[in-house]
Amino acid sequence: AQSVTQLDSHVSVSEGTPVLLRCNYSSSYSPSLFWYVQHPNKGLQLLLKYTSAATLVKGINGFEAEFKKSETSFHLTKPSAHMSDAAEYFCVVGGSYIPTFGRGTSLIVHP
Amino acid sequence: EAGVAQSPRYKIIEKRQSVAFWCNPISGHATLYWYQQILGQGPKLLIQFQNNGVVDDSQLPKDRFSAERLKGVDSTLKIQPAKLEDSAVYLCASSVTGENSPLHFGNGTRLTVT
Numbered sequence: 001a002q003s004v005t006q007l008d009s010h011v012s013v014s015e016g017t018p019v020l021l022r023c024n025y026s027s028s029y030s031p032s033l034f035w036y037v038q039h040p041n042k043g044l045q046l047l048l049k050y051t052s053a054a055t056l057v058k059g060i061n062g063f064e065a066e067f068k069k070s071e072t073s074f075h076l077t078k079p080s081a082h083m084s085d086a087a088e089y090f091c092v093v094g095g096s097y098i099p100t101f102g103r104g105t106s107l108i109v110h111p
Numbered sequence: 112e113a114g115v116a117q118s119p120r121y122k123i124i125e126k127r128q129s130v131a132f133w134c135n136p137i138s139g140h141a142t143l144y145w146y147q148q149i150l151g152q153g154p155k156l157l158i159q160f161q162n163n164g165v166v167d168d169s170q171l172p173k174d175r176f177s178a179e180r181l182k183g184v185d186s187t188l189k190i191q192p193a194k195l196e197d198s199a200v201y202l203c204a205s206s207v208t209g210e211n212s213p214l215h216f217g218n219g220t221r222l223t224v225t
Contacts, residue, residue: 101153
């Protein structure tokens, strides 16, 4: 079985400050992990993916995530938030099972 | 490449009516998914197809929901009869394979049941 927990339902930051969105996973197999972003009234867009290669994964729009097996975590970070980053972010665990979504974290960016 | 196409974009129906959603995946993508996303929640898988066969439909309410993927290309999801709690966004996604490949999503169909 597999599951994913996004530890924060909302994260609020000021423009230009760092972003940290937390994700913990559980999987019986070596997982594939993904982060998706969903802007209002839009479909989900892939930000980045981890599939057992480098543990530090770089994605689009300056986002990156680090796979830490010992902590079963895959946190998403960005050095400097932009207003356009305001959206809903989903952590997804895949691999040998069907893709399972976290509940989502809403990122709020203040000017 | 062309993305995942879904229609309609919005649908409003009364409870006990029926509704159908259509999805055309990215060309060459063997795996197709239907997800239900209720407001404020993460997407929940309803059904997964590999070509025209069903891989997983364990969370599909089969008494009212049905889905098909004839010829292993486009797919239709139907609800009959609809209930108020079916109000949600229905997302279609496709991928090259069903394991480590990322999902490509359509823009979804927002269903409101009154």
